Amino acid sequence: MRLHRNLTFAVIDSIRDIFNEGVYADKAVEKALKRDKRWGARDRKFVAETIYEIVRWNRLYAEIAEVKTPYKRDDIWRIFSVWCILRGIALPDWNQIGDVPVRRIKGRFDELSKIRKYRESVPDWMDELGVSELGEALWSKEIAAQNQQADVILRTNTLNISREMLQKKLRTENVITEFIPNHPDALRLTERANVFKTEAFHNGFFEVQDASSQLVAAFLEVEPGMKVVDTCAGAGGKTLHLASLMENKGQIIAMDIYESKLKKLKVRARRNKAHNIDMRVIDSTKPIKKLYNKADRVLIDAPCSGLGVIRRNPDSKWKLQPEFIENIKKVQQEVLQSYSKMVKSGGKMVYATCSILPSENRKQVDKFLTSESGKEFTFVKEKNVFAHISGFDGFYMALLEKK
């Protein structure tokens, strides 16, 4: 591979923005890709994937390069040189790249690869937390899987098309996909492509949604005609799936504390031709109280650490703080306590997270079940999804029934 100056500069600037300015990696990539309209698909792939790789392996590369944040420009070039050496890419003869000790880099890589927190490039606290929650063996496998690049998975919007027809349509647009066993609406791209540019996307035939995430709405056991509350709907990934499963019949009330997210859902719902969704901002306890004992189904897709989706957000390894996880656990218990009151007698509720930590998952459910409001519920079933077993995002979901 021959390195191109403009592309490499885009990578270097993005790394500076991510680590020195706190910019999210996906936003930095988005900005980098706008730098030059003449870049082709391969150029864009290089820029995006190199940024993500350097973010993913930041601790390991920085340790080998002997640099620390905040990075000076030279430091980032040193990290980039380490990336080149370890990937077997010939270093160009540019001023920015000084003397690179190739043998020392390879030697340090071999040494550091024996220590998990360097090999898997995670902060000390995260490595310790992973071990204390999951044990050495499980954490080692899971964090290794979380460092792999995630596949692009689509969810067929069955309101508008079947999975078979969608696959055919995408093929005519040069997007090749395959079915995924046990995920009835899912298609996996065999090669990465910008699916948002396809006609099929603009026609509302699919959404991009990981296979594990596609299990959540189905776990709620919805039926057409039901009254369903999606309490932490965000931009509506699962709300739209619920609308599909309910064949646009009945009512879905999508809620979130952020109006901006619900506005995005509105746009997506229109494209999906999902007509049974009402949106409500949670700006007081009023919208919740109004629905006490009214819902057949309640989904709590709770805010969480996101430790199950590191493959998609590798910068969360550096942005996440232990204090955030402690705070978010309090929110998880609060939303369980409060939003469960909307379930009617005989109704069901799913509590889900994209975390792999038992303290955010089963332990929250158990705490809820032994509380005053939880006593009205029985535990039906749960699913723990690990990336190293499934090959998809880490997720948790529990189904509870109100007596």
Ligand SMILES: C[S@@+](CC[C@H](N)C(=O)[O-])C[C@H]1O[C@@H](n2cnc3c(N)ncnc32)[C@H](O)[C@@H]1O
């Ligand atoms: C895991 S995300 C939801 C993802 C979304 N369900 C989807 O499938 O695309 C969690 C959401 O909870 C929202 N949230 C955070 N605190 C909340 C609260 N107290 N009540 C309701 N929603 C909350 C966040 O704004 C965020 O959109």
